Amino acid sequence: MNEPTLTYKDPSQSIDLRVDDLLARMTMEEKIGQMTQVEKNSVKLEEIGKFFVGSVLSGGGGSPPENTVEGWAEMVDSFQRAALGTRLGIPIIYGVDAVHGHTNLRGATVFPHNIGLGAANDPDLMFAIGQATAVEMLATGIPWNFAPAVSIPQDIRWGRTFEGYGEDTDLVTRLAIPYLQGLQTPPEGWPKDEILVLGTPKHYLGDGGTVFGSSTTVIEQQRYLLDQGDTRMGEETLRTLFLPPYEAAIEAGALSIMASFNSWHGEKLHAHPYLLTEVLKGELGFGGFIISDWEAVNQVSDDYYTAVVESINAGIDMVMTPYDYQAFIVALTRGVEEGRVSTLRIDDAVRRILKAKFSVGLFESPLSNPTLKEVVGSKDHRELARQAVRKSLVLLKNENQTIPIEKETPLIIVAGEGADNIGLQSGGWTIEWMGKSGPITPGTTILEGIRTAVSPDAIVNYESSGRFERNVGENGKPMIADVGIVVISEEPYVEGFGDRANLTLSGEDVDLIARVRKHCQKLIVIIISGRPLVLTDQLPLMDALVAAWLPGSEGAGVADMLFGDYPFNGRLPFTWLRTNDQLPLNINNSKSDQSLFSFGFGLET
Numbered sequence: 001m002n003e004p005t006l007t008y009k010d011p012s013q014s015i016d017l018r019v020d021d022l023l024a025r026m027t028m029e030e031k032i033g034q035m036t037q038v039e040k041n042s043v044k045l046e047e048i049g050k051f052f053v054g055s056v057l058s059g060g061g062g063s064p065p066e067n068t069v070e071g072w073a074e075m076v077d078s079f080q081r082a083a084l085g086t087r088l089g090i091p092i093i094y095g096v097d098a099v100h101g102h103t104n105l106r107g108a109t110v111f112p113h114n115i116g117l118g119a120a121n122d123p124d125l126m127f128a129i130g131q132a133t134a135v136e137m138l139a140t141g142i143p144w145n146f147a148p149a150v151s152i153p154q155d156i157r158w159g160r161t162f163e164g165y166g167e168d169t170d171l172v173t174r175l176a177i178p179y180l181q182g183l184q185t186p187p188e189g190w191p192k193d194e195i196l197v198l199g200t201p202k203h204y205l206g207d208g209g210t211v212f213g214s215s216t217t218v219i220e221q222q223r224y225l226l227d228q229g230d231t232r233m234g235e236e237t238l239r240t241l242f243l244p245p246y247e248a249a250i251e252a253g254a255l256s257i258m259a260s261f262n263s264w265h266g267e268k269l270h271a272h273p274y275l276l277t278e279v280l281k282g283e284l285g286f287g288g289f290i291i292s293d294w295e296a297v298n299q300v301s302d303d304y305y306t307a308v309v310e311s312i313n314a315g316i317d318m319v320m321t322p323y324d325y326q327a328f329i330v331a332l333t334r335g336v337e338e339g340r341v342s343t344l345r346i347d348d349a350v351r352r353i354l355k356a357k358f359s360v361g362l363f364e365s366p367l368s369n370p371t372l373k374e375v376v377g378s379k380d381h382r383e384l385a386r387q388a389v390r391k392s393l394v395l396l397k398n399e400n401q402t403i404p405i406e407k408e409t410p411l412i413i414v415a416g417e418g419a420d421n422i423g424l425q426s427g428g429w430t431i432e433w434m435g436k437s438g439p440i441t442p443g444t445t446i447l448e449g450i451r452t453a454v455s456p457d458a459i460v461n462y463e464s465s466g467r468f469e470r471n472v473g474e475n476g477k478p479m480i481a482d483v484g485i486v487v488i489s490e491e492p493y494v495e496g497f498g499d500r501a502n503l504t505l506s507g508e509d510v511d512l513i514a515r516v517r518k519h520c521q522k523l524i525v526i527i528i529s530g531r532p533l534v535l536t537d538q539l540p541l542m543d544a545l546v547a548a549w550l551p552g553s554e555g556a557g558v559a560d561m562l563f564g565d566y567p568f569n570g571r572l573p574f575t576w577l578r579t580n581d582q583l584p585l586n587i588n589n590s591k592s593d594q595s596l597f598s599f600g601f602g603l604e605t
């Protein structure tokens with residue numbers, strides 16, 4: 001007679017019943033293993049089973065040696081098979097930062113970063129991007145995305161400004177929730193009805209409100225300025241500014257939330273029982289699990305044992321301990337044995353984790369789905385991304401009927417490294433953690449889009465340096481182009497590496513604009529950046545100015561707008577400053593006449 005199906009293995013049973021049944025069968029060792037997340041390079045397959053590891057992640061750029069769909073699927077499935085071979089067969093949940101597409105994976109669709117999506121301000125688009133991202137992730141067997149960031153950056157000197165949809169709480173909530181729902185909602189006709197991919201609103205709480213210069217973090221000899229710093233506003237302001245997206249995310253079914261590196265009045269969020277447990281889990285009723293950030297628990301105390309005890313007791317349920325995960329297991333085991341961490345707390349954490357694993361269907365579909373391979377970087381997804389690029393562009397200046405450019409324009413000159421560089425137009429969190437200049441993944445550059453858009457007899461000359469002196473006419477004089485396009489771009493960065501004291505254009509960029517100005521009748525400047533930059537003095541030289549943010553792989557979407565295939569409708573999601581010394585400058589602390597362009601500004605065509 002067949003052995004009766006154990007309740008936790010029976011998909012016809014309720015999730016609560018399955019969790020209760022499984023929890024009751026688990027040893028303390030198995031429970032603590034579930035609370036452990038380790039980076040894929042720090043654990044051997046046999047250790048997954050030995051330590052009952054509950055989760056594995058790829059950090060930014062954490063690709064397998066073969067960075068293909070098959071390479072990823074083989075890596076993730078190998079960890080999963082090791083977990084399925086344990087006594088109770090509890091699957092791992094693998095997580096990545098697919099913050100603007102599954103962009104550690106070469107060939108995946110790279111959507112505009114959140115700052116551009118904030119300018120687009122289109123909730124339906126957000127849902128579609130979330131769902132497209134989820135399906136590309138599942139092709140590699142990954143059901144957990146450490147996104148959306150619901151950061152609300154209040155000081156654009158922060159290196160993570162581009163990960164926020166904007167400086168306004170309502171805008172962020174309005175866009176983050178449909179993205180989360182898109183991540184978690186299976187497409188029409190999908191064979192399963194569980195959560196598609198687990199989303200993770202982050203970083204709770206107050207990540208975008210830290211005071212300039214308050215960070216004490218030093219990584220690779222780089223001293224952070226704002227990232228991981230101290231948020232010093234009062235509780236009412238903290239709640240009003242930062243809590244709404246989390247409240248809405250919980251209502252929308254979020255089952256994991258990532259805690260933030262920052263402190264509030266000097267107290268680390270990762271060891272803040274009031275904000276993590278009383279507010280998030282109690283007052284807001286969050287029933288999912290809180291994941292720590294990367295080694296953030298280590299920052300709680302100089303004594304690691306104390307750090308583990310305090311963060312788990314404060315409400316952290318799973319610890320992202322990318323390297324020495326065994327030290328975490330030893331510390332938490334000691335904490336339980338010494339009565340510093342109660343078994344009730346452990347059971348609560350594991351219950352939350354298991355609930356998420358059952359909800360995402362991991363026990364029924366633990367492995368990658370090779371039939372999804374064609375979806376990765378598909379024509380449809382790239383068209384969706386190109387549409388997002390178009391909607392994200394903000395037209396800040398347009399005089400002398402400069403935009404739209406006639407496709408028959410005889411001579412167009414283009415300058416700037418960012419005009420022909422997928423890496424620069426994609427920014428951080430793309431193939432590598434920091435991102436990287438160059439042809440790092442398939443897509444179209446802005447220049448390629450321009451060349452495709454113009455009529456066959458139009459001439460497009462590209463000189464990255466803007467040195468068009470050699471462009472001479474029959475009369476031996478330098479030719480004057482009908483239109484000049486200069487693309488100014490920030491070098492890619494992430495996190496505190498992008499913290500900047502000074503957002504003024506570089507000397508090279510100022511010279512580039514002045515140089516091209518001399519060689520064209522009408523000058524268009526396109527800014528590729530993760531935030532507004534100081535360009536007040538250069539504005540008079542421009543006939544037109546476009547903020548393109550970090551558009552991702554489909555740079556041709558920029559050309560669509562320049563040549564009038566679609567109308568401009570983007571609006572600034574951040575206040576655009578006049579001078580650096582105005583910072584921090586946002587709608588919560590300034591009047592619109594102080595800015596060069598105010599929050600919500602954007603010309604239409």
Ligand code: GLC
Nearest residue numbers: 058059060097146202293294
């Ligand atoms: C990073 C980031 C966080 C990311 C995590 C895993 O430090 O703070 O946003 O999800 O580590 O890569």
